[in-house]
Amino acid sequence: MNRRSTYASTGVVPAEGGIPAEARLRILATTDLHMQIVGHDYVGDRSVGHHGLAGIATLIRTARAEAAEQGAACILLDNGDLLQGNALGDQLAQMPVTHTHPLVACVNHLHYDGLGLGNHDLDHGLPYLRAVAGALDMPLISTNLHLTDPGPLRRWAVVSCLLPAVAGHPSSRLRVGLLSVLPGRTAIWNREVLENEAEIICPLESLRSAALTLRAEGADLTVLLAHMGIAHESEITTEEDICTLAQIDGIDAVITGHTHLRFPGEDHGPREGVDTQAGTLSGCPAAMPGFGGSDLAVLDLALERDAQGRWTVSGHQSHLRDNSTQTLADPTVLSAARVSHIGVRRHLEEVVGHTDIALHNYFALAMPTPIDALSARAQAEVIRQGVAGTADSELPILAATAAHTAGGRGGPGHFLHIPPGAVQRRHIAGLLPYQNAIWALRLTGTDLRRRLEKAAEVFASLGSTPGPLLDPCRPPFHCDTIFGVTYAIDPCRPRGRRITALSWQGAPVRPDQKFLLATNQFRAAGGGGFDRAAGDDVALRSPLPLSDALIAALATPQACPWSDAPPWRFDAAGAQAVLYTSPEALPFLPDIAHLSPTPRGMTASGFAQIAIRL
Known part of the structure; x- marks a missing residue:
């Protein structure tokens, strides 16, 4: 395939018979919208700084008009994770899907040509996904998801777009093939949804055959919608490396996503095969x-x-257009979401509990927080009641909580703060960014230590000079705090050997000691790189939503099922590090007085820099 590095075409050049010998195709694409239709943060009840899909709609309209003026064909695609991501998405997933479904209505209004599937699009279950696919005016595609009952979902598609008329001859059609792949780990992350109903095939294997099939079906070009990121050199696996997939014969362009980063641009470091400019x-x-x-x-x-x-690609230009606060919102998109948007906000205003203290996670990666403790207590109580009267009731109950909404790629506004007083449903929604069931796992002391070591991998390898506390390549939500035991973390030690002083009720945990761990189905299935629980090790899969458990824990404060002592602390011989957190954390620095916090100004992206001593 001919891939030249410069953008060569300036128009349509006629050939014999008026069929163009050169043409231009503009591909417009979105990814990881996560139900952000109007640009609203439902947890904070505030704008996210732009109008979401309503703003993107304006950019689409402008880009399409430019293409028409320049004599270019144009298609619009999405790369997945449309259906999940906020309280609006959660509520809509519980309702019948019709053409008035806000997301369906908006996508149809914008005349997308094709949609790829993201791993989070499976979170609300296959029946909901099939219902949405059936209401769309365009194909919903996943090439490496093999369903026993695909319904309206498709493995690939060929869509056509108009090439402009040339020298008085009628316009012609360009047939564009569409492929879409999910990460192989979707089989782990969505194990409960897919079990016995679907199989995730190796992306590389799926695409090689599907690309040939599309050519045989008459596709002139093929675009790959790859719901996976651009891996760092140290994280490359050939079967899922985006650069390897881009080399497959028949692939002419790639839209990537999943990691919430931008490309081209400065979000990715140097890597062979990746030209960020x-x-x-x-x-x-x-x-x-x-x-x-x-x-x-x-x-x-x-x-x-x-x-x-x-047809071959002889040149290209790739760039991103920012959806800024100045980007006007499309009124039709706003109108399609208006009733549901207002209804969700009203629902989230409902008071469901009370707290006497501020609950926040500004320092969730530097110490256990009251939010962690509340979530752990809620899960532990569900499991305690669920195993009552069984042999498992004799096991000590532990509870794991992840550092969700703790900055990271979500930015300095991606933290949770519940002031003293009334607790609303929106606060509960902030505690639960994903719809996960509560599971109980039987594990040994050896299993427990391995889980804690995996959680401690989020910390950077600290040395003699102060550096960032967290490894930027590891999402904060991969860090679990486990309540019911006490332990220390030393980020100066090599990964895999960072957990020290692991104890239960003051005595060292024995390798063969048995526990019952309350966690969520994502972790139990191996999400975040944690051990996947064998079927025999699952003691309970609770039907009770964690949101109900949290509300119950707020309404009935009771004695903690374990010691009030914080479950973990740093033990790194006075090592220093820099914690990046929200500027709103500064009034709460006394909470981490034991870490000798010292503000060090702001980063260019708006994080507050706090020097701490471990």
């Missing part, structure tokens, strides 16, 4: 348009047609 992956034109409606990808392809009628 030109926007290519192994020489293939590519783009990754952020998340939550932050950007619109605009990928312009120059095409050449040979004597046999085959």
Whole structure:
């Protein structure tokens, strides 16, 4: 395939018979919208700084008009994770799907040509996914998801777009093949949804055969919607490496996503095969348009047609268009979501409990927090009641909580703060960014230590000079705090040997000691790189939603099922590090007085920098 590095075409050049020998195709793309239709943070009840899909709609309209003026064909695609991500998405998933479903209505209104599937699109179950797919006016595609009952979902699609008329001859059609792949780990993350109903096939294996099939079905070009990120050199696996997938014969352009980063641009470091300036992956034109409606990808392809009628990409331009506060909102998109948006906000205003203290997670990666303790206590009580009267009731109950909404790629506003006083449903929604069931796992002291070591991998390898506390390549939500035991973490030690002083009720935990761990189904299935629980080790799968458990814990404060002592602390011989947190954390620095916090100004992205001594 001919992939030249410069954008060669300036228009449509006629060939014999008026069939163009050169043409232009503009690919517009979104990814990881996560139900951000109007640009609203339902947990904080505030704007996210742009109008979400309503703003993107304005950028789409402008980009399409430009394409028409320039004589280019144009298609609009999405790369997945549309259906989950906020309270609006959670509520809609419990309702019948019709053409008035806000997301369905908006996507149909914007005339998307095709949608790829993201792993979180499976979170609300296959029946809901099939219902949404059936209400869409365009194909919903996943090439490596093999369903026993696919319904309206498709493995691939060929869509056509108009090439403009040339020299008085009628316009012609360009047939664009669409492929879409999920990460293989979706089989782990969504194990409960997919079990006995679907199989995730290796992306590389699926695409090699599917790309050939599309060509045989008459596709002139093929675009890959890859719901996976651009891996760092140390994280590459050939079967899922985006640069390897981009080299597959027949793939002409790639839209990537999943990691909520931007490409081209400065979000990715140096790596062979990745050109962050030109926007290519192994020489293939590519783009990754952020998340939550932050950007619109605009990928312009120059095409050449040979004597046999085959189209090839001869040049390209790739860039992202920012959905800023100045971007006007599309009134039709706003109108489609208005009733549901108002209804969700009203529902989230309901008072469901009370707290005498401020509950926040500004320092969740530097110490256990009251939010962690509340969540752990709620889960432990569910499991205690669930195993009552069984042999498992004799086991000590532990509870694991993840550092959700603790900054990271979500930015300095991605933290949770519940002031003293009334607790609303929106606060509960903030505690539960994902719909996960509560599970109880039987585990040994050896299993427990391995889980804690995995959680401690989020910390950077600290040395003699102060550096960031967290490894930027590891999401904060991969860090679990486990209540019911006490332990220390030393980030100066090598990964896999950082947990010290692991004890239960003051005595060292024995390798063969048995416990019952309250956790969520994502962790139990191996999410975040944790051990996947064998079927025999699952003691309970509770039907009670964690939201109900949290509300019950707020309403009936009771004695803690374990010691009031914090479950973990740092023990790194006075090592120093820099914690990045919200600027709103500064009034709460006394909470981490034992870490000798010292404010060190702000980062360019708006995080407060706090020097701490471990």
